[in-house]
Amino acid sequence: MEKKAIHFGGGNIGRGFVAEFLHAAGFEVVFVDVMDSIINSLQTTKSYQVTEVSDEGESTKTITNYRAINSKTHEADVIKEISTADVVTCAVGPNILKFIAPVIAKGIDARKGPTPLAVIACENAIGATDTLHGFIKENTAQDRLESMPDRARFANSAIDRIVPAQAADSGLNVRIEKFYEWAVESTPFGEHGHPDIPAIHWVSNLEPYIERKLFTVNTGHATAAYYGYNAGKKTIAEALHDSRIRDIVRAVLQETASLIVDKHEISAAEQQEYVETIIARISNHYLEDSVERVGRAPMRKLSRKERFIGPAAQLAERGGKFESLLGSVEMALRFQNVEGDDESVELAKVLKENSPADATVQLTGLDRDHPLFPHVVKVVDGVQSEAK
Numbered sequence: 001m002e003k004k005a006i007h008f009g010g011g012n013i014g015r016g017f018v019a020e021f022l023h024a025a026g027f028e029v030v031f032v033d034v035m036d037s038i039i040n041s042l043q044t045t046k047s048y049q050v051t052e053v054s055d056e057g058e059s060t061k062t063i064t065n066y067r068a069i070n071s072k073t074h075e076a077d078v079i080k081e082i083s084t085a086d087v088v089t090c091a092v093g094p095n096i097l098k099f100i101a102p103v104i105a106k107g108i109d110a111r112k113g114p115t116p117l118a119v120i121a122c123e124n125a126i127g128a129t130d131t132l133h134g135f136i137k138e139n140t141a142q143d144r145l146e147s148m149p150d151r152a153r154f155a156n157s158a159i160d161r162i163v164p165a166q167a168a169d170s171g172l173n174v175r176i177e178k179f180y181e182w183a184v185e186s187t188p189f190g191e192h193g194h195p196d197i198p199a200i201h202w203v204s205n206l207e208p209y210i211e212r213k214l215f216t217v218n219t220g221h222a223t224a225a226y227y228g229y230n231a232g233k234k235t236i237a238e239a240l241h242d243s244r245i246r247d248i249v250r251a252v253l254q255e256t257a258s259l260i261v262d263k264h265e266i267s268a269a270e271q272q273e274y275v276e277t278i279i280a281r282i283s284n285h286y287l288e289d290s291v292e293r294v295g296r297a298p299m300r301k302l303s304r305k306e307r308f309i310g311p312a313a314q315l316a317e318r319g320g321k322f323e324s325l326l327g328s329v330e331m332a333l334r335f336q337n338v339e340g341d342d343e344s345v346e347l348a349k350v351l352k353e354n355s356p357a358d359a360t361v362q363l364t365g366l367d368r369d370h371p372l373f374p375h376v377v378k379v380v381d382g383v384q385s386e387a388k
């Protein structure tokens with residue numbers, strides 16, 4: 001029988017990464033989304049194209065064998081599909097996980113087969129599948145919790161591929177970079193074994209992969225985005241073309257590299273090579289990735305486990321250097337009232353209505369007695385003072 005994957009989020013990474021590799025692995029993909037326009041296009045178009053763009057030219061793959069369901073209007077259909085699926089993935093954004101959990105919980109509860117469903121959240125966040133699992137448990141009857149591992153297994157992942165916002169006239173087609181990395185925990189599947197998806201690199205300990213990815217790719221990317229935005233640059237490539245910003249990105253990545261090397265079994269030389277690859281990737285001008293997309297949701301990006309405060313807090317605890325990361329935090333705090341970005345509006349409000357210390361607690365989740373706390377308060381105070 002054909003294998004079936006249910007994928008929540010028919011957006012950029014959903015169509016341009018997850019579905020591509022599920023399709024290549026022989027899965028039928030059922031997209032679930034709440035946006036009518038995406039669902040309608042997926043339902044009426046039998047194929048779309050994923051085009052890799054780089055200095056070496058372009059290469060295109062055609063994706064077929066998918067269906068699409070709107071979970072807003074057809075929840076019962078989604079539950080039925082999950083009850084007979086092999087895999088559930090999602091790429092909806094970390095803040096949306098709580099909204100997709102109830103329908104996944106119902107689908108899992110309705111399962112009868114001998115093999116548990118594999119649930120893999122593909123979001124830029126540490127422990128995103130654990131977070132989703134927590135919400136699914138909250139939406140499952142108490143007397144069904146103990147037997148849930150018979151029906152579903154949950155594996156965290158680290159996912160890396162730059163998929164910028166797509167041109168308005170591109171339809172379902174996606175232009176992306178060639179590079180990709182998809183690491184997923186293998187241990188949760190136990191005796192059942194993990195699903196057969198060749199693009200996935202199965203690992204027993206995900207922490208080095210997700211920390212290295214989030215604190216290098218995303219820290220560097222977001223630093224370029226916020227410095228670029230504040231300097232009037234349009235794209236990440238344009239920001240990195242500015243030697244001042246490029247040097248700052250390098251300085252920030254030197255700080256996070258010291259943490260990665262110190263904490264994980266990754267040598268300084270290997271990390272340096274990784275950093276160079278990342279700088280080359282995010283400088284890819286064929287992608288036309290806007291500073292607004294990469295800087296989106298600044299409150300999420302300033303939160304405790306995220307790309308700036310996450311490594312800076314660990315460095316502060318270990319007596320390491322974090323001054324350049326504080327510069328990125330300052331630039332992120334200035335990403336206010338950006339059109340189309342609700343969090344940037346909320347950020348401006350939090351900064352306006354709170355004392356520096358209270359705003360720091362609210363935005364970063366740092367404890368007041370954490371060694372990083374006074375340093376961030378100073379930065380917050382500085383940004384608040386400019387607005388007065």
Ligand SMILES: NC(=O)c1ccc[n+]([C@@H]2O[C@H](COP(=O)([O-])OP(=O)(O)OC[C@H]3O[C@@H](n4cnc5c(N)ncnc54)[C@H](O)[C@@H]3O)[C@@H](O)[C@H]2O)c1
Binds near residue numbers: 012034093161162
């Ligand atoms: N774009 C990238 O380069 C990239 C790379 C790696 C990881 N990611 C991560 O993937 C996730 C998605 O990013 P994206 O760039 O594809 O964003 P996107 O906005 O293009 O796609 C998100 C999709 O989720 C859908 N959605 C929202 N609420 C939903 C709900 N309740 N149920 C079902 N679908 C819902 C949206 O309609 C949209 O189609 C984020 O966590 C992001 O950090 C993105």
Ligand SMILES: O=P(O)(O)OC[C@@H](O)[C@@H](O)[C@H](O)[C@H](O)CO
Binds near residue numbers: 161218222
């Ligand atoms: O998706 P976000 O908002 O967490 O971060 C924006 C970009 O840095 C991100 O989407 C990258 O393009 C991606 O993580 C590359 O793998």
